[in-house]
Amino acid sequence: xxxxxxxxxxxxxxxxxxxxxxxxxxxxxxxxxxxPTIAIVGDHAPPDVVAAARLQLGLDKPLPVQFLIYVQHLxxxxxxxxxxxxxxxxxxxAQYFPAxxxxxxxxxxxxxxxxxxxxxxxxxxxxxxxxQLVRVISLGGQSVPVFVLGLVxxxxxxxxxxxxxxxxxQDVLFDGTVPRVTGMLVVDAALNGxxxxxxxxxxxxxxxxxxxxxxxxxxxxxxxxxxxxxxxGGEYIVTARAKGLSGTRILWxxxxxxxxxxxxxxxxxxxxxxxEGAVLTEVIFSWPGIGQYLTVSLLNADMNAVLxxxxxxxxxxxxxNMLADLAYRLFDPRVR
Amino acid sequence: MLVRMDNLRVGFRTPQGVSEAxxxxxxxxxxxxxxxxxxxxxGKSLTARSILRLLPGSATVTADKLEFDxxxxxxxxxxxxxxxxxxxxxxxxxxxxYSLNPVMTAGAQIAEAWRAHKGGSRxxxxxxxxxxxxxxxxxxxARVAGLYPHELSGGMGQRVMIAMMLAPDPELLIxxxxxxxxxxxxxxxxxxxxxxLVAKRGMGLMLISHDLPLVSHFCDxxxxxxxxxxxxxxxxxxxxxxxxxxxxGLLECLxxxxxxxxxxxxxxxxxxxxxxx
Amino acid sequence: MSSTRDWLLxxxxxxxxxxxxxxxxxxxxxxxxxxxxxxxxxxxxxxxxGAVFAPLLAPQNPGAQNLAMRLAPPSxxxxxxxxxxxxxxxxxxxxxxxxxxxMVVAVVILVAPIGLLVGSVAGYAGGWxxxxxxxxxxxxxxVPQLILALAFVSALKPGITSAVIAIALTxxxxxxxxxRADTLTIRHSDFIAAARLTGASGTRIVLHHIIPxxxxxxxxxxxxxxxxxxxxxxxxxxxGMGAQPPMPEWGTMIATSRAFIxxxxxxxxxxxxxxxxxxxxxxxxGDGLRDVLDPRQR
Numbered sequence: 040x041x042x043x044x045x046x047x048x049x050x051x052x053x054x055x056x057x058x059x060x061x062x063x064x065x066x067x068x069x070x071x072x073x074x075p076t077i078a079i080v081g082d083h084a085p086p087d088v089v090a091a092a093r094l095q096l097g098l099d100k101p102l103p104v105q106f107l108i109y110v111q112h113l114x115x116x117x118x119x120x121x122x123x124x125x126x127x128x129x130x131x132x133a134q135y136f137p138a139x140x141x142x143x144x145x146x147x148x149x150x151x152x153x154x155x156x157x158x159x160x161x162x163x164x165x166x167x168x169x170x171q172l173v174r175v176i177s178l179g180g181q182s183v184p185v186f187v188l189g190l191v192x193x194x195x196x197x198x199x200x201x202x203x204x205x206x207x208x209q210d211v212l213f214d215g216t217v218p219r220v221t222g223m224l225v226v227d228a229a230l231n232g233x234x235x236x237x238x239x240x241x242x243x244x245x246x247x248x249x250x251x252x253x254x255x256x257x258x259x260x261x262x263x264x265x266x267x268x269x270x271x272g273g274e275y276i277v278t279a280r281a282k283g284l285s286g287t288r289i290l291w292x293x294x295x296x297x298x299x300x301x302x303x304x305x306x307x308x309x310x311x312x313x314x315e316g317a318v319l320t321e322v323i324f325s326w327p328g329i330g331q332y333l334t335v336s337l338l339n340a341d342m343n344a345v346l347x348x349x350x351x352x353x354x355x356x357x358x359x360n361m362l363a364d365l366a367y368r369l370f371d372p373r374v375r
Numbered sequence: 376m377l378v379r380m381d382n383l384r385v386g387f388r389t390p391q392g393v394s395e396a397x398x399x400x401x402x403x404x405x406x407x408x409x410x411x412x413x414x415x416x417x418g419k420s421l422t423a424r425s426i427l428r429l430l431p432g433s434a435t436v437t438a439d440k441l442e443f444d445x446x447x448x449x450x451x452x453x454x455x456x457x458x459x460x461x462x463x464x465x466x467x468x469x470x471x472x473y474s475l476n477p478v479m480t481a482g483a484q485i486a487e488a489w490r491a492h493k494g495g496s497r498x499x500x501x502x503x504x505x506x507x508x509x510x511x512x513x514x515x516x517a518r519v520a521g522l523y524p525h526e527l528s529g530g531m532g533q534r535v536m537i538a539m540m541l542a543p544d545p546e547l548l549i550x551x552x553x554x555x556x557x558x559x560x561x562x563x564x565x566x567x568x569x570x571x572l573v574a575k576r577g578m579g580l581m582l583i584s585h586d587l588p589l590v591s592h593f594c595d596x597x598x599x600x601x602x603x604x605x606x607x608x609x610x611x612x613x614x615x616x617x618x619x620x621x622x623x624g625l626l627e628c629l630x631x632x633x634x635x636x637x638x639x640x641x642x643x644x645x646x647x648x649x650x651x652x
Numbered sequence: 653m654s655s656t657r658d659w660l661l662x663x664x665x666x667x668x669x670x671x672x673x674x675x676x677x678x679x680x681x682x683x684x685x686x687x688x689x690x691x692x693x694x695x696x697x698x699x700x701x702g703a704v705f706a707p708l709l710a711p712q713n714p715g716a717q718n719l720a721m722r723l724a725p726p727s728x729x730x731x732x733x734x735x736x737x738x739x740x741x742x743x744x745x746x747x748x749x750x751x752x753x754x755m756v757v758a759v760v761i762l763v764a765p766i767g768l769l770v771g772s773v774a775g776y777a778g779g780w781x782x783x784x785x786x787x788x789x790x791x792x793x794x795v796p797q798l799i800l801a802l803a804f805v806s807a808l809k810p811g812i813t814s815a816v817i818a819i820a821l822t823x824x825x826x827x828x829x830x831x832r833a834d835t836l837t838i839r840h841s842d843f844i845a846a847a848r849l850t851g852a853s854g855t856r857i858v859l860h861h862i863i864p865x866x867x868x869x870x871x872x873x874x875x876x877x878x879x880x881x882x883x884x885x886x887x888x889x890x891x892g893m894g895a896q897p898p899m900p901e902w903g904t905m906i907a908t909s910r911a912f913i914x915x916x917x918x919x920x921x922x923x924x925x926x927x928x929x930x931x932x933x934x935x936x937x938g939d940g941l942r943d944v945l946d947p948r949q950r
Contacts, residue, residue: 052787059791063800067807165432175688178939182932184883186890187906187924194913274473280429281468282488282539283461286453292487296478315796319887333799334891337806349803353795360794372523373477 045368053361058110060353064346065109069102118347123339128347131332136351137222138208139321139328143313145244146251151306154256158263162271163290173260180257185316189250189323196246203246206325210239247324254316255309262305266298273297300371307363311356377464377547377579378404378426381440385421385603387433396434397421398603404547408573408580410590410611413600419583422600423549426581427460444546462492464547465540467569470556471532475524481508481535482520485542492543507538511568530561534568541572547579548572555585566593587614587625599625602649621648679944689940695933703749710743714900723916732922736909737898741922744900748923751901752930755816756881760874762820767827768870772862774828775835776854786832789825797822797880798887805893812901815894819884823877830873834866868945875938879931886927902927 084092093099097108112119118128161173196203204210208224209217213236217228225244228236270276271294279293318330325331329348336344385397397418402409413419425436428448441448443459451459460466468474476484485507486500493503501520508516511534524532533553540548550569554562570593573580584590591597591611599607599622607619617623624642661678665671683689702709711731718738726733732741774785792800797819804818838844839862847857888894889903897908905923912919 052790055787056790056794059787060794063791064803067803174939178688178935179932182879182883182928182935184886184890184903184924184927184931186887187921187927190906190910190913190920190924194917198914274468274470275476277429278466278468278474278536278539279476281427281460281466282491283457283459283543284487284491285457293476293479297476300478312796315798318798318802319890322891333802337802337891337893340806342806345803345806349795349799352799356796357794371478372480373525 049361049364053357056357057354060350061110061113064350065106068342068346118350119343121336121341121344123336123341123344128343131344132329132347132351135327135329135332138224138326139314139317139330141223141225142244142247142251142320142326142328143310143317145248146313147255147306147310149248149252150256150259150309154259155263155302158260159267159290159295161260162264162267165268173264177257177260180253185250185254186319186323188253189247189320192246192250193323204242208240208243208327209236213239247320247326251313251316251320255313258309258312259305263298263302266301267294270294270297300367303366304363307359311359314352314355376403376405377444379440379442381438383422383425383438383441384436385418385425385430386435388435393435396603400605402598402605404579404581406577406579407596408582408594410594410597411581411583411600412585412587412590412597414585417600418603419600420551423551423581423583424466426549427464427466428456429466461488461540461545462543463545464549465545467536467540467548467550467553469552471524471527471529471536472556474536475532477524480521480523481527485535485539488539489542503542507542508535510541511538529557530565533557533565537568537572544576545578547581549581551583552585588629606648620645683940683944686940686943688936692933692936692940695929696937699749699930699933700753702746703753706746706750710746712740712743714739714743714747715898723912723919725918733918735905735919736912741919744905745922745926748900748902748905748926751812751895751899752882752885755812755885756878758816759820759823759881760878763824764827764870764874767824768831768863768866770824771828771831772835772858772866775832776839776858776862785828789828792822792825798884801884801888802891802893805888810893810896812895815885815888819881823881826877827870827873830869831866834869835862838862838865872938872942872946875934875941878934882927882931882934
């Protein structure tokens with residue numbers, strides 16, 4: 040019963056946050072200095088055409104009514120039409136989002152596999168040379184602008200060393216050969232059984248994913264280290280030592296065991312942070328994801344597209360946080 | 376003798392220099408019940424934990440001699456220490472709320488201690504854990520084995536802790552304020568349990584407490600510590616004949632039902648007690 | 653000299669002022685032992701001085717074009733070389749520091765008081781006010797800072813002022829969160845109860861008792877968030893949504909010279925290094941300050 044209650048609390052807070060998000064995007068859309076009708080009908084349209092368009096967009100109605108209409112459209116998955124592509128924004132996002140998911144997921148897995156052990160070991164040897172090194176690496180990672188890192192990576196691994204293929208998701212050679220299923224090229228190519236295309240897609244994915252991984256590696260490492268220090272200071276660690284357990288077992292079973300679930304929240308946060316890094320990384324690597332879509336729309340003042348993408352990213356973030364919260368409730372005996 | 380300790384010193388490095396918390400303690404423990412009494416900060420816990428080398432990383436420990444059953448604890452390698460910790464000497468700490476791992480069930484924590492020293496299968500270990508829970512007089516051991524620490528009461532938690540430390544059949548039990556965090560009614564139960572188990576298994580016991588009457592009632596021999604040093608060592612039965620002014624002072628501060636005093640006396644501290652010798 | 657030191661380090665200060673300065677001096681002594689933090693402090697000071705005195709230090713006008721000297725490598729005349737329009741990179745870098753640090757200062761001045769006030773009021777008042785304020789921060793935290801800032805800038809007009817407003821609008825929630833958490837721990841302490849018993853009003857308690865105690869963690873957060881602001885500002889500039897060319901902003905400089913990375917890699921690399929160094933300096937400084945001012949957060 041208590042679980043159901045706390046679950047409904049989580050859900051209602053998620054709904055409130057999503058509603059607030061809609062308010063914010065709506066407000067941004069209204070303060071825009073460019074008249075949205077002009078953007079549709081063009082600068083030189085005759086006044087009666089402009090007026091008709093205004094009427095059609097519902098811009099003559101009072102703001103609260105406009106907001107209700109906006110929310111109603113949102114609930115139907117209608118984010119408006121992109122001026123640039125002249126497709127519905129929802130369709131555009133469905134087109135671009137999988138590539139971002141592919142990139143960000145690969146990155147978070149790499150960051151996790153490296154960051155968590157680094158953080159755990161740094162905490163285990165607090166104050167040692169190794170700890171200092173980890174501290175410097177993670178502070179450095181936090182300080183490098185991801186677009187500079189991307190440019191440097193391209194310069195070194197593509198231009199100088201020639202290890203990485205160029206920008207984009209695949210070689211021109213494979214252009215249009217892979218039927219779209221999930222939108223994630225590596226997966227689609229593998230599903231198609233086309234191993235050349237798969238390995239080509241993987242090769243294209245590697246460098247941007249590594250750049251992005253480094254971007255969130257520092258957060259994951261630092262948080263893991265901080266959580267671990269907290270856990271290792273616990274009395275139950277003294278108990279575990281008094282039991283005569285091995286150092287490895289104490290560290291991983293008793294120390295890490297206590298932070299594994301809270302770490303899920305950090306990972307969810309880091310994943311959402313990756314969407315931010317993805318915007319810049321996608322621009323550098325010409326990766327056809329939502330970040331690329333967002334920036335191109337920005338430069339063309341395509342407000343529906345910009346706000347739609349913002350809203351979707353926000354919703355993904357809220358959703359991830361909710362999942363982390365649920366995981367917490369499911370797996371942590373202290374909350375259960 | 377199980378433990379021989381000669382001139383033990385434990386210090387902590389601070390920006391103002393090393394501050395010594397234990398300043399030259401010598402003691403021995405055999406198959407007996409030894410009580411160590413002292414106020415907070417007197418160094419009694421650190422003294423006890425040094426025997427298993429379970430001090431925080433920032434502590435520096437030196438001693439002319441620190442042996443557990445002839446094994447030099449200070450120079451022992453981690454592997455040798457692990458064969459003492461748990462297996463030959465158990466440590467019970469103050470508050471089960473903090474000393475039990477919050478994300479492992481009681482049964483799993485006991486089974487882990489059992490398996491670490493006796494080996495065997497998971498199933499055997501679980502069975503042993505339930506058996507141990509019964510030995511510490513938990514009524515429904517199979518159910519309690521599946522509970523997490525936050526679902527246990529303080530008294531139950533401490534029983535789990537005791538069961539865990541008894542699992543590998545140690546020769547010495549170090550109990551560091553085992554009842555201070557518990558309700559008064561539960562305290563007596565836990566102490567009686569420890570007393571019975573120690574007698575039944577023929578273990579040595581080191582009981583650390585700030586409660587002088589309790590320790591003298593319970594132990595064979597009492598050490599009184601003050602400011603990192605042992606100031607008095609007496610047979611528990613002879614406590615009323617204690618000589619050191621600190622011990623005398625403590626005894627006089629106690630309210631008595633037999634000879635009530637209109638006003639309890641207050642302990643007056645003499646700086647000479649903690650002056651370097 | 654040594655008498656000042658003794659006065660500061662005495663175990664028995666004779667006034668509150670002496671005790672306060674003594675505490676500060678001890679913290680400074682502790683801070684000084686942290687090499688990385690001292691490095692961060694030194695670099696930050698150099699950057700700030702460089703930005704403030706840019707007109708005196710810059711060897712040339714940062715906007716002066718010299719197309720004959722396009723993309724020149726570093727030389728005695730142009731210490732860091734020139735960009736695609738033949739402008740002196742070193743001078744542009746100094747002036748760029750003014751833009752970047754100016755934006756950082758503007759954002760922090762706007763954001764820290766708002767966050768502090770919102771957080772401490774929410775934490776102290778509790779109940780409804782708390783719930784509403786925290787939901788609002790949740791909404792702003794729900795979108796990554798750069799993306800929300802991009803949306804805001806696109807609605808305003810690309811430029812420095814919009815960028816500052818947009819970053820400020822997205823940067824306050826963490827401050828509020830922190831201040832609220834601090835307030836919650838302070839709120840239940842006995843001295844607050846004592847202040848309430850003497851009849852102090854809620855406003856007085858928040859202003860005189862709670863906010864001063866939140867300050868040290870605020871300073872830490874401010875320093876650490878400065879590096880984040882530098883990165884977001886540079887990111888906006890790089891995407892063409894922040895400072896507009898020909899203004900010498902570091903992110904914008906990278907964006908305009910990106911095409912030359914293959915042949916004249918130092919042209920985009922130099923502002924990139926500048927962003928990295930500035931951001932790293934504030935991160936190191938903040939990390940060191942946290943050890944001294946707010947040890948429980950480690």
